[in-house]
Amino acid sequence: MGTTTEHQAPQPALSVRDLSLHFGGITVLDGVSFDAPQGGILGLVGPNGAGKTSLFNCISGHYQPSSGSILVEGTETVRVPAWRMAKLGLARTFQHPALRLDASVLENVMLGAHSWMPGGPVSWALRLPPTRRREREARATALQLLEQTGLGWAAAMPADELSHGLHKGVELCRALLSRPRLLLLDEPAAGLSHGEVEQLIGTVRAVRRDFDLTVVVVEHHMGLISALTDRVVVLDHGAKLMEGTAAQAQSDPRVVEAYLGKEVAR
Numbered sequence: 040m041g042t043t044t045e046h047q048a049p050q051p052a053l054s055v056r057d058l059s060l061h062f063g064g065i066t067v068l069d070g071v072s073f074d075a076p077q078g079g080i081l082g083l084v085g086p087n088g089a090g091k092t093s094l095f096n097c098i099s100g101h102y103q104p105s106s107g108s109i110l111v112e113g114t115e116t117v118r119v120p121a122w123r124m125a126k127l128g129l130a131r132t133f134q135h136p137a138l139r140l141d142a143s144v145l146e147n148v149m150l151g152a153h154s155w156m157p158g159g160p161v162s163w164a165l166r167l168p169p170t171r172r173r174e175r176e177a178r179a180t181a182l183q184l185l186e187q188t189g190l191g192w193a194a195a196m197p198a199d200e201l202s203h204g205l206h207k208g209v210e211l212c213r214a215l216l217s218r219p220r221l222l223l224l225d226e227p228a229a230g231l232s233h234g235e236v237e238q239l240i241g242t243v244r245a246v247r248r249d250f251d252l253t254v255v256v257v258e259h260h261m262g263l264i265s266a267l268t269d270r271v272v273v274l275d276h277g278a279k280l281m282e283g284t285a286a287q288a289q290s291d292p293r294v295v296e297a298y299l300g301k302e303v304a305r
């Protein structure tokens with residue numbers, strides 16, 4: 040290997056370049072660019088309506104951006120539909136989780152295994168031996184994940200008996216079961232008590248380390264952002280306002296102004 044290659048910075052897990060999104064005449068994202076370095080935890084913050092969830096929707100293939108580029112480990116993904124993103128190592132949780140409320144917590148988590156189940160709908164329906172083997176593996180791993188995130192006690196419960204905040208934990212387990220390398224978390228602390236947020240911070244740190252993940256987290260809870268992230272990108276009105284550490288963001292007059300009248304720190 041030549042010297043130039045040896046000294047090249049490692050490829051980012053995620054590169055967003057000049058990304059714009061318009062709905063009719065409304066600009067939702069306006070030329071946003073940033074990188075999420077491999078193995079890091081990047082925060083994405085900004086006032087309500089800044090475009091954070093829309094940006095996640097573009098990265099996860101739920102929205103088609105109007106222009107720009109999204110590279111996941113160097114692969115262009117703007118035209119890749121959401122259902123194929125798991126194969127490229129991406130998983131996400133949603134700001135408003137939509138679990139199967141009639142199914143158990145464990146069954147909800149097991150849905151995350153679909154991306155690596157062998158065969159297709161026919162072998163799943165017939166429950167052929169390779170499918171049954173993988174199902175056992177998925178069940179065991181799903182239970183381990185629930186234990187690891189402090190939700191083992193809820194495995195057999197119907198999902199609708201859990202609080203909204205805990206649905207986020209179930210979604211996190213489902214996302215992890217898809218074996219991602221890049222994980223997007225949209226407001227994981229919303230609806231959690233102070234103690235539960237502390238536990239979540241520990242969980243995100245542990246899963247990042249144990250599963251060798253890169254994490255991008257959207258949060259209004261600045262305590263969580265300060266505790267977890269290496270860097271933050273601040274969005275306002277669809278554009279990147281600044282990028283730096285959480286402390287730099289909180290003391291930046293432009294950020295304070297963007298949040299004017301809103302709560303910057305909790």
Ligand SMILES: Nc1ncnc2c1ncn2[C@@H]1O[C@H](COP(=O)(O)OP(=O)(O)OP(=O)(O)O)[C@@H](O)[C@H]1O
Nearest residue numbers: 062065067085086087088089090091092093094134
């Ligand atoms: N499918 C859509 N059609 C039209 N407008 C949309 C659509 N999705 C998002 N928007 C608009 O884009 C803007 C950004 O919304 P988005 O949900 O991305 O903000 P956010 O930063 O996640 O806010 P919050 O912190 O409240 O979750 C809003 O004005 C929203 O109404």
Ligand SMILES: [Mg+2]
Nearest residue numbers: 091092093134
């Ligand atoms: Mg949002």
